Amino acid sequence: MLNSEGVSPHQSLRSTTVRPIGVYQLAGLATDQTHLLAVDTIRGYFLAIDPTTNNTTILNPDNVEDWLDAVGLSIWQDTVWFAQGQTVFWCDRQTLQPTLFVDLPYPIDGVAVWESTVYITCQKSGYIHIYDRHTAKLRNKLPQPGVGIENLTVTQDALWVCDRTEQTVYCLDKDTGEIQLSALTPFVSPTAITLYAPTADAEPICYVAYADEEPYIRDDPNNADSPYQLTFRDRTFIHPLNIDHHPEQHYTRSNGYLVELSYAEELLPLDSVTINQVEWRIALPSDTLRQKVRHVEPIGHPFTIEEQAGQKVAVFKFDQLKPNQGGLIGWRAVVEMYSLKYQLTPAHVETSPPLSEAMQQKYLVDDDELKMDTETIIAAAKAAVGTETNVLRKMLRIRNYVYDRLSYGIQPKIDTPDVALERGVASCGEYVGVLLALARLNGIACRTIGRYKCPQHSELKNLPLEPEFNHVWLEFYVPGIGWLPMESNVDDVIDRGPYPERFFMGLAWYHTEIGKGISFEKMKAADKPEDVTLGDLAINHIRFRILDELLPQASEVAAD
Known part of the structure; x- marks a missing residue:
């Protein structure tokens, strides 16, 4: 059946935001193939949500206190699984009375169950812990794909993980943890993930929950002098992640x-x-x-x-x-x-051909006051890379070296890379200058790109949105692969790391590419x-x- 616009209900779901009623912070997501199921960690609600109407039902009205601070959610047959603090619980779907499954020495962020296997994510440990569902014994551990708090779901074929800091969904091999694909989410702070198929023959929709705070102007009638106040409120919703994966070209669009x-x-x-x-x-x-x-x-x-x-x-x-x-x-x-997100490993570029003479003459030179002949920049270029020879590892080491030594701050003018590096505070343009200088001295062709980012308010359709600042990032070149994007300063969010890699070989939808290389x-x-x-x-x-x-x-x- 098609709607008045000639679109099937299932197709319409792929671009429709689900906004549950009366919820504050979704931290777990699952499905029973009829509804989306979710947990609200603030209120302790276990919820059934109709994705076509947003109708929301609290399934545990008599024991919400037992579910306070619940995170992660998984349904296996007639059991429900979730975590609180350092403990994983399961319960019968009829009684919803939690029963302890296992305690870990770390806070738990997500739970997923498939047949006899339970997958548990812990950011503090850095691993996905794999347990036997019948014996509660640890079978194996897989490294987490990102650096942030991660939630997950599991299918017969793969583990799907969303990372709050990385703003990324990963598809992993269940046995080895190898990343099959990674896709950037359209919103920040993804907190939960599930795959939903409303009918048996329908292609599953990857639903991702988001939770953060949004600023708004509050009208205070009791304050005559300043009736309008800036404050914050909780914002949480569910949105489909649509993926276009090209494994041969090593990239995924979303x-x-x-x-x-x-x-x-x-x-x-x-x-x-x-x-x-x-x-x-x-x-x-x-x-x-x-x-x-x-x-x-x-x-x-x-x-x-x-x-x-x-x-x-x-x-x-x-x-x-x-x-x-x-x-x-x-x-x-x-x-x-x-x-866009590339999924390349150092092994993919280990046998890359050398950089051509034409590329060297154009992209390894100081053509923009990069101060590549100064003692400060020469020493930094050597220290950043050490003895590394692989182009991907070199570029990542350069980025991390710069992030260790710079903090973001808007400057009255763009200074040269040596000045910015010695000062320790830089704008996005100065980050780019330092990165360009160190990369080019290490034989990596790179160039500046960017200009503006669309304000990240995709829900405000057809309204004028004006960016506060311009913005630049860079691209680096891998022979045999091509130009790969890398943000200037946006991933410098954790003091001394580990730094997310969401925009290392990736760009979000709101980046506007204008006049590449000119x-x-x-x-x-x-x-x-x-x-x-x-x-x-x-x-x-x-x-x-x-x-x-x-x-x-x-x-x-x-x-x-």
């Missing part, structure tokens, strides 16, 4: 969004200046493995499109710009933007004074609008 992006320069000169024969160039969004430009059109003034190093650029031309002349120039683009914006004129910059002539306006959610399988995007 949930995407159709986004309208506008970039415009408002002519607002600081000084009275006349310039002639003006050519103003602004890079356009790129077509990449995770991003497809559907449409682009001018704002304020017509442009022509030129190609520069494989990238498209909007070119605006003026015979003359006069003092105090008003105007807008820019573009509006409609872009498909997906999350300057974002340039202006030249026949008589432009040397001391006049773009910032002296115009002020920019950036606006995003999220139009729709996209399934990654439904669209083909360009190869990188």
Whole structure:
């Protein structure tokens, strides 16, 4: 049966957020193939949720205290499994009275059961502990795939793990723990995972629960002087994770969004200046493995499109710009933007061919005040890598070395890498500069990419969203594989590590790739004074609008 828009109910579920009623923090998720089942760790509720209506039923109304602080949830036949603190419990589905299964010396984060096997995750131990369901004896341990608090579910074929810090879902081999794929989630703080198939012949939907706090403006009528106050409230919901896995190419795309992006320069000169024969160039969004430009059109003034190093650029031309002349120039683009995560190990690149001479000449040089000839940067490049030769291990060691020595902070201007490294505090652009310098000195071709990130409010469709800052990250090149993305500073979230690797060879849907490997914006004129910059002539306006959610399988995007 199809709805009025020609979409089956099952297909509609793949882009519909489930918002249970009266819940605070979901920390466990399962299914009985009729409902989604969940635990609210704050209230102690064991819940049945209809994903088509959001109707929510508390299944343990008489013993919610027994379930307070419950995390993890698994259903096996007529039993229910969950954890509290350092203990795993099971109970009969009819009585829901918890019975102790096993105690661990660490806080437990997740439980999953399949036939005679119980899987238990513990961030503090760093392992997934595997127990015999009948004897409660430890059989084996598998290393956790990420660094954060992890929840899991299990099927006949695989273990599925979601990591709260990594913002990632992993599919693991049940016996070896080998990662089969990893996919970035569209929201932060994933807390639980399950696979739901409403009918026997339906393809399962991977549902992920999220829980965090959101800021909001509270109206306080008792405070006449300041009636509006910024405060926080709990936010928890369930959303399908849609996965498009390409094992031969070692990457996975996940949930995407159709986004309208506008970039415009408002002519607002600081000084009275006349310039002639003006050519103003602004890079356009790129077509990449995770991003497809559907449409682009001018704002304020017509442009022509030129190609520069494989990238498209909007070119605006003026015979003359006069003092105090008003105007807008820019573009509006409609872009498909997906999350992308590569699953490559050092073994995959152990036999990579050497970097070509052309790549060395272009991407191993100091072409942007990287200070690669200074004692500070030369010493750091040696210390970061040591004797490592594998390109992936080298790049990861460089990233971790930089994260150990820098903390994020917005600076009044971009300093050179030697200054930023000695200061110990850096903006995203300064992180990129240090990473570029150390990588290039170690023979790794890399380049700057980025420009803006869409505000992460995918639920606010068709509303104007304006980013506070621009943003840059980088790409590094592996011969035989291609360009791989790496965030600048975003994963530097744990003092002295271990650092998450969500954006090491990965980008979330809200990253906008514009003008890869070329300057974002340039202006030249026949008589432009040397001391006049773009910032002296115009002020920019950036606006995003999220139009729709996209399934990654439904669209083909360009190869990188």
